Amino acid sequence: MPIKILPDEVASQIAAGEVVERPASVVKELVENSLDAGATHITITVEGAGQKLIEVADDGLGIPAKEISMALARHATSKLSSAADLFNIETLGFRGEALASIASVSRFTITSRTRESEVGARLVVEGGQIDSDVQPIGAPAGTVVRVEDLFYNVPARRKFLKTDSTERRQIDDLVTRYALAYPDVRFHLSQEGRSALQTTGSGDRREVLAALFSTDIARQMLEVNAVYDESRVSGYISPTSLTRSNRRGITLFVNGRWVQDISLSTALIQGYHSMLMVGRYPMAVMFIDLPPKQVDVNVHPAKSEVRFTNRDDVFSSVQRAVRRALLAYSPVPPVQGQVRWSPPEPQPGFDKGGWQRPSGGQSSFSPDHATTPQPPEKSQPVVQPPLSAGGVPLLRLIGQVGSAYLVAEGPDGLYLVDQHAAHERILFERFMEQRSQQIPSQALLDPATVELDSASARLLEDQAEVMKNLGFEIEPFGPNTFKVRRMPSLLAGSDPVAAVRSVIEDFEEDETPLQNEIEAKIIGRVCKRAAVKAGKVLSVDEQKALLRDLEACQSPRTCPHGRPTMIHLSIDLLERQFGRTGPR
Numbered sequence: 001m002p003i004k005i006l007p008d009e010v011a012s013q014i015a016a017g018e019v020v021e022r023p024a025s026v027v028k029e030l031v032e033n034s035l036d037a038g039a040t041h042i043t044i045t046v047e048g049a050g051q052k053l054i055e056v057a058d059d060g061l062g063i064p065a066k067e068i069s070m071a072l073a074r075h076a077t078s079k080l081s082s083a084a085d086l087f088n089i090e091t092l093g094f095r096g097e098a099l100a101s102i103a104s105v106s107r108f109t110i111t112s113r114t115r116e117s118e119v120g121a122r123l124v125v126e127g128g129q130i131d132s133d134v135q136p137i138g139a140p141a142g143t144v145v146r147v148e149d150l151f152y153n154v155p156a157r158r159k160f161l162k163t164d165s166t167e168r169r170q171i172d173d174l175v176t177r178y179a180l181a182y183p184d185v186r187f188h189l190s191q192e193g194r195s196a197l198q199t200t201g202s203g204d205r206r207e208v209l210a211a212l213f214s215t216d217i218a219r220q221m222l223e224v225n226a227v228y229d230e231s232r233v234s235g236y237i238s239p240t241s242l243t244r245s246n247r248r249g250i251t252l253f254v255n256g257r258w259v260q261d262i263s264l265s266t267a268l269i270q271g272y273h274s275m276l277m278v279g280r281y282p283m284a285v286m287f288i289d290l291p292p293k294q295v296d297v298n299v300h301p302a303k304s305e306v307r308f309t310n311r312d313d314v315f316s317s318v319q320r321a322v323r324r325a326l327l328a329y330s331p332v333p334p335v336q337g338q339v340r341w342s343p344p345e346p347q348p349g350f351d352k353g354g355w356q357r358p359s360g361g362q363s364s365f366s367p368d369h370a371t372t373p374q375p376p377e378k379s380q381p382v383v384q385p386p387l388s389a390g391g392v393p394l395l396r397l398i399g400q401v402g403s404a405y406l407v408a409e410g411p412d413g414l415y416l417v418d419q420h421a422a423h424e425r426i427l428f429e430r431f432m433e434q435r436s437q438q439i440p441s442q443a444l445l446d447p448a449t450v451e452l453d454s455a456s457a458r459l460l461e462d463q464a465e466v467m468k469n470l471g472f473e474i475e476p477f478g479p480n481t482f483k484v485r486r487m488p489s490l491l492a493g494s495d496p497v498a499a500v501r502s503v504i505e506d507f508e509e510d511e512t513p514l515q516n517e518i519e520a521k522i523i524g525r526v527c528k529r530a531a532v533k534a535g536k537v538l539s540v541d542e543q544k545a546l547l548r549d550l551e552a553c554q555s556p557r558t559c560p561h562g563r564p565t566m567i568h569l570s571i572d573l574l575e576r577q578f579g580r581t582g583p584r
Ligand code: ADP
Pocket: 029, 033, 034, 037, 058, 060, 061, 062, 063, 071, 072, 076, 077, 078, 079, 092, 093, 094, 095, 096, 097, 098, 099, 100, 142, 143
């Protein structure tokens, strides 16, 4: 076939494929136009899951009658005039493509009136063909776009649509997210004749949050609000106790634009570093606002991706903001109701520090001789349990069980501490702390040799710099073989070969290889390997030291991989279990 320029209709259908993938994308473009027009009230009506009708009505600026047919041409926009403007975009639209694209794949009617003009104007377009002249018509100020029979002329597209309920949910999700991002705008969405979302435009985001998540979840979400130089990170994130198995609970807005950016959501997740179980993800609605010059929005026809001039700065602002919010609210669990506790009287068999054998050779339990502790009276004064820096109550060691768990008493009950997870957490935090300076390292008297397969050897070479920063001195020693000469002092006594191997074991390429994060990840691995194993008998002094060190941690309740370090059995729970409270 000879080369020819495609007819306009074909060209716009091709372009439409990129912009208008499904009914929800039509809703997105139209809502964005309304927001750009300064609307304070946007009403969206959907029928037939968006295939029969999508109508978006707003009270925005409107379009002058003489420009209305222009609005429907491709590359026609009022939001941009020179190429330079492209790098300083303050509106949601700028490509001048949406209306033309939508009109080319539907029966399309636009009605608009500016505040200055007395009559409105209407234009009807069918499958991209302008049907009639612009008609004068009485209309309220603002714009109404009606999109009927979407994809009627592109049957192939219809085939790719999901079930009606999925398409409807996509629209619900989309409108809810925009309502969250623009709390000052009143949104009303009705689907199949029923009201699906109604916001008041009062400016209160939490009100909308309940529509996106449930009321219960919305209530638990933590507020984030941080300003860094010219940028600002705000929104809501889930506490560590609320997670999902995928990233879909994360919504990100950059300068008022909903973006899907894996690396940005990764940065957010990394803010939770070591606080979540492996494979669990937080929920969040996060708004990142920065000077338009620092964001390139012209990356994708659907404008759902952006690029940042200072990517690392943006990522680290997000991480820091998340971290700060988490540390401010967690990990102290809420002290429920009244805590009934008074400092325990010294009792036979116990001393302030730990468990001792009852003196006098008495080795069997004899209830007659034990002072029976009385259940505390309800009227006793409320004592706030003393908390250590990291929010764990100061614990009194009772002993070790199963060579794996420490048993301790806190003011609010019994604690079982997993010795391996706890030690992992302690090592991890020490490393992270030392990392701000030079991590002290120790020469090995007897340098160890590690032999690796070639893929692992390449990985180790790639991470050479990181390993050096962490206090390892590793040098090549023949093909795929390395000599470990020094290792971090923190790991003194542990097996250097095992430590090096743990670094590269199942090291998958991270989605965002922020140097910082690679290091943290490696530290996490090394600590896991080096931490005291379950099955090791610890001396009383070692047990005590472990508890003290854990109390001093910033996030003592989880190991760096997110597993709990301790289980708490409250006095309340014990009382209930023994039938001391509640109905008898
Ligand atoms: P873009 O939004 O990228 O400029 P569109 O095709 O979405 O491109 O819209 C074309 C133009 O039509 C816009 O630049 C704007 O001037 C006008 N327009 C579209 N929708 C509205 C609306 N709801 N209110 C006012 N003007 C609108």
